[in-house]
Amino acid sequence: MKTIDLLKWTMMCAFGALVVTSCSDDDDDDGARVPEAVQVAFDSKYGNVGRVEWDREQGGYLVAEFRKDNREHDAWFTEGGEWVMTEVDYVRDLTALPQAVQAGYAATVYAQDGWTVDDIDEIQRPSYETFYVIEVEKAGQPDYDLYFDLNGTLFRELQGEGGGNYGDMIGNGMPDEIKLFIDNNYAGATVVDFDRDARGYEVEVRHDGKSKEILFDTSYNWIQTSTDMTRDIPANIRQAVEAQYPGKRIDDCDYIETAQGEKYYLIDLDNHNVDLKVTEDGQITTTPDY
Structure with missing residues (x-):
């Protein structure tokens, strides 16, 4: 009789422990209350x-x-x-x-x-x-x-x-100087992402239906803007590349504008170890592909 009672008591304790464990799954992992x-x-x-x-x-x-x-x-x-x-x-x-x-x-x-x-x-x-x-x-x-x-x-x-x-x-607050630059130069732009590292700041935006990467130095000075043109390469740029590199496929194309006044297309060819700098009039030079 005592053996049966002990067995019942053991089973009840085990079941009670299971219930407590299951219910505790709804609690915070660190036991803190939600404010x-x-x-x-x-x-x-x-x-x-x-x-x-x-x-x-x-x-x-x-x-x-x-x-x-x-x-x-x-x-x-x-x-x-x-x-x-x-x-x-x-x-x-x-x-x-x-x-x-x-x-x-x-x-x-x-x-x-x-x-x-x-x-x-x-x-x-x-x-x-x-x-x-x-x-x-x-x-x-x-x-x-x-x-x-x-x-x-x-x-x-x-x-x-x-x-x-x-x-x-989370917590990457954009400096007011950068916000002002974007508002003044890319009116209506929607910010996708913002990053900061030792070299400066990088802002990803959508503007005029295109994705743009805007770079700033640590003092909030604009360095350059890169606009993704892969799906919208101008016909004269594509023709210039095809004429000099027949049979090569354009893998990526960005339109670059710099604080020094440079404007060109930076093109990455598939299975090619250099990038192409193509001016707006179709002149091509090469640059190392990093």
């Missing part, structure tokens, strides 16, 4: 989305993990309740992306030659245009993260490690 300001901000932006799990990331950000529209979302907030970013996981579903992004990816070398899509994320941030990151992999090659704007332009190509998040894209 009221964060909860109010989340409810205001996303409403009733069902189950939400909260986590705390480096820098003190609180991240809500939930499903919406049948996709996994990670929404980032400051402790004061400011929404700063949302990551939407598309898994590998290229067909769910905007048509322009699908076309942009299809035009890259990664859409063929043994490369496969490993993951797709949509990145939303206040004051920035939404963009998409397509992670690709190929046996014997490093993985790459391909960044596309809403126009389908591949504006960044990084060797990736996979499995991380985009927390390093």
